[in-house]
Amino acid sequence: xxxxxxxxxxxxxxxxxxxxxxxxxxxxxxxxxxxxxxxxxxxxxxxxxxxxxxxxxxxxxxxxxxxxxxxxxxxxxxxxxxxxxxxxxxxxxxxxxxxxxxxxxxxxxxxxxxxxxxxxxxxxxxxxxxxxxxxxxxxxxxxxxxxxxxxxxxxxxxxxxxxxxxxxxxxxxxxxxxxxxxxxxxxxxxxxxxxxxxxxxxxxxxxxxxxxxxxxxxxxxxxxxxxxxxxxxxxxxxxxxxxxxxxxxxxxxxxxxxxxxxxxxxxxxxxxxxxxxxxxxxxxxxx
Amino acid sequence: xxxxxxxxxxxxxxxxxxxxxxxxxxxxxxxxxxxxxxxxxxxxxxxxxxxxxxxxxxxxxxxxxxxxxxxxxxxxxxxxxxxxxxxxxxxxxxxxxxxxxxxxxxxxxxxxxxxxxxxxxxxxxxxxxxxxxxxxxxxxxxxxxxxxxxxxxxxxxxxxxxxxxxxxxxxxxxxxxxxxxxxxxxxxxxxxxxxxxxxxxxxxxxxxxxxxxxxxxxxxxxxxxxxxxxxxxxxxxxxxxxxxxxxxxxxxxxxxxxxxxxxxxxxxxxxxxxxxxxxxxxxxxxx
DNA sequence: CACCAGCGTTTAGAAAATCTATCGCCTTGG
DNA sequence: CCAAGGCGATAGATTTTCTAAACGCTGGTG
Numbered sequence: 015x016x017x018x019x020x021x022x023x024x025x026x027x028x029x030x031x032x033x034x035x036x037x038x039x040x041x042x043x044x045x046x047x048x049x050x051x052x053x054x055x056x057x058x059x060x061x062x063x064x065x066x067x068x069x070x071x072x073x074x075x076x077x078x079x080x081x082x083x084x085x086x087x088x089x090x091x092x093x094x095x096x097x098x099x100x101x102x103x104x105x106x107x108x109x110x111x112x113x114x115x116x117x118x119x120x121x122x123x124x125x126x127x128x129x130x131x132x133x134x135x136x137x138x139x140x141x142x143x144x145x146x147x148x149x150x151x152x153x154x155x156x157x158x159x160x161x162x163x164x165x166x167x168x169x170x171x172x173x174x175x176x177x178x179x180x181x182x183x184x185x186x187x188x189x190x191x192x193x194x195x196x197x198x199x200x201x202x203x204x205x206x207x208x209x210x211x212x213x214x215x216x217x218x219x220x221x222x223x224x225x226x227x228x229x230x231x232x233x234x235x236x237x238x239x240x241x242x243x244x245x246x247x248x249x250x251x252x253x254x255x256x257x258x259x260x261x262x263x264x265x266x267x268x269x270x271x272x273x274x275x276x277x278x279x280x281x282x283x284x285x286x287x288x289x290x291x292x293x294x295x296x297x298x299x300x301x
Numbered sequence: 302x303x304x305x306x307x308x309x310x311x312x313x314x315x316x317x318x319x320x321x322x323x324x325x326x327x328x329x330x331x332x333x334x335x336x337x338x339x340x341x342x343x344x345x346x347x348x349x350x351x352x353x354x355x356x357x358x359x360x361x362x363x364x365x366x367x368x369x370x371x372x373x374x375x376x377x378x379x380x381x382x383x384x385x386x387x388x389x390x391x392x393x394x395x396x397x398x399x400x401x402x403x404x405x406x407x408x409x410x411x412x413x414x415x416x417x418x419x420x421x422x423x424x425x426x427x428x429x430x431x432x433x434x435x436x437x438x439x440x441x442x443x444x445x446x447x448x449x450x451x452x453x454x455x456x457x458x459x460x461x462x463x464x465x466x467x468x469x470x471x472x473x474x475x476x477x478x479x480x481x482x483x484x485x486x487x488x489x490x491x492x493x494x495x496x497x498x499x500x501x502x503x504x505x506x507x508x509x510x511x512x513x514x515x516x517x518x519x520x521x522x523x524x525x526x527x528x529x530x531x532x533x534x535x536x537x538x539x540x541x542x543x544x545x546x547x548x549x550x551x552x553x554x555x556x557x558x559x560x561x562x563x564x565x566x567x568x569x570x571x572x573x574x575x576x577x578x579x580x581x582x583x584x585x586x587x588x
Numbered sequence: 589c590a591c592c593a594g595c596g597t598t599t600a601g602a603a604a605a606t607c608t609a610t611c612g613c614c615t616t617g618g
Numbered sequence: 619c620c621a622a623g624g625c626g627a628t629a630g631a632t633t634t635t636c637t638a639a640a641c642g643c644t645g646g647t648g
Binding site (some may be wrong): 018019020021023024030061077080081083084085087088091092094095096098099100143150165215 | 307308310311347348365367368370371372374375376378379381382383385386387404409437452528
């Protein structure tokens with residue numbers, strides 16, 4: 015165990031997560047044979063078979079599962095420690111979803127730059143929530159129904175997520191505000207959360223006139239701005255479009271939701287690196 | 302970061318913890334030059350200087366400290382996951398101090414074997430408390446003043462640590478039980494805890510007749526059995542010697558202590574692997 | 589002040605690990 | 619039965635890593 019080849023462990027972890035040696039080889043820029051050999055050698059070193067080779071790919075054995083879990087955890091710890099290595103203390107990385115980036119962060123970039131003139135901000139957009147812990151000088155913004163469960167993090171609820179239906183002022187019917195039932199007969203724009211569909215299901219109203227799907231909220235909102243229909247989105251994403259009159263609210267979800275927007279940062283290093291000040295600034299933007 | 306050489310990170314971690322490349326090389330069965338080169342290459346890959354080279358060895362730079370902490374953590378996680386790999390489920394490893402092993406475990410080995418006939422027990426004696434977390438099928442026994450703070454562990458207080466002074470029946474003076482003051486004039490045997498010295502300091506009694514130091518409790522107790530003086534030790538270590546009349550109690554520390562003996566095991570995998578049953582058995586041995 | 593011991597670095601060449609390319613052997617789905 | 623998609627084994631090429639020896643620096647010592 016002392017002399018175990020750690021690089022081989024990483025190769026194994028990647029192969030295991032793909033369930034396929036070829037794809038692992040692609041990710042590692044190696045040939046399939048190389049991956050096969052390294053895993054074979056690792057198994058010899060450990061004295062344990064980690065992968066079951068099938069005709070349709072590889073799968074984990076019981077021992078393999080334990081090993082994979084351990085290696086994955088360890089790599090996550092390592093990555094957390096190493097992301098910020100070599101980074102200056104005046105660099106901060108903000109992790110968030112693409113729509114939050116477009117609709118919330120972008121309109122506030124100037125204000126941010128003014129508030130922290132010496133700080134260099136790096137934005138990273140993710141489809142998935144980060145699998146590792148946040149390092150020093152990293153901040154994440156995520157919607158969810160509860161506090162960040164990661165014990166290495168501190169987190170703070172920024173705002174409730176309240177849904178509103180919005181459309182372009184040009185699209186507006188004269189008889190607004192209208193009931194949900196009328197609303198549902200118009201072209202509906204929704205994102206991957208499929209909030210209109212859920213609403214329809216919950217209310218029991220049937221026949222939908224027109225339903226357009228986008229893979230992210232920002233696109234649905236942009237479609238609404240262009241007058242293609244009615245989008246449904248959290249309030250925090252549309253403030254800017256409302257104040258610039260590109261969108262108008264035509265309906266507010268009466269149903270209270272547990273969901274909120276949260277900000278998380280590393281529990282370690284609190285006090286250093288401006289992080290707390292930035293979190294305070296972010297929170298202040300939500301009043 | 303993706304392609305970072307993990308083996309080099311381990312070499313760095315070992316070198317950093319020794320503060321000396323030669324000793325790291327010895328531990329790794331490598332030449333000094335090899336260690337030097339790997340760390341150099343790692344620094345190039347990371348784009349950061351990790352070690353400050355001095356005339357008297359190496360020391361960590363600020364970045365190096367962060368990196369070392371991260372790597373150490375990650376390796377601990379990994380080791381925790383891998384120690385038990387390839388181990389059968391009917392193997393259990395017990396970690397404890399050497400005196401606890403000699404004076405508590407040894408006399409109970411038969412009883413243990415009877416209680417768990419199918420189980421294979423591996424004992425590991427340590428000078429220091431384990432730096433990694435316990436894996437599945439590992440149990441640790443440690444004295445301390447509080448619960449095991451490791452969040453990945455469950456733990457249970459087995460008994461209070463009460464100190465008693467003991468000596469061989471042959472050594473016994475006719476006028477026992479005696480006061481502490483008289484006691485302190487006799488040859489005193491103590492271990493690395495230096496409990497007699499603390500007692501003398503606390504009571505303020507001066508001139509000590511004779512003080513013999515041993516590096517572990519079991520040796521002090523064995524010396525007492527041989528009639529060389531009076532040892533001071535926790536009650537749980539001497540039960541066997543008392544009942545076999547090799548030792549007799551001549552004084553009990555009246556001062557209550559927060560210290561206790563604790564047993565810890567992994568929080569994960571609870572329910573599997575007999576671990577709970579073994580912990581129960583251990584606890585039952587303390588009534 | 590000269591000298592030595594301890595420690596890190598550099599270099600070239602040797603040794604070992606690792607990779608690629610190919611071929612062979614399954615299994616699965618048409 | 620054949621083709622496609624996967625994995626394994628092997629041999630030779632390539633790259634990495636190691637050793638050994640010489641070098642340079644620093645601090646202690648007589």
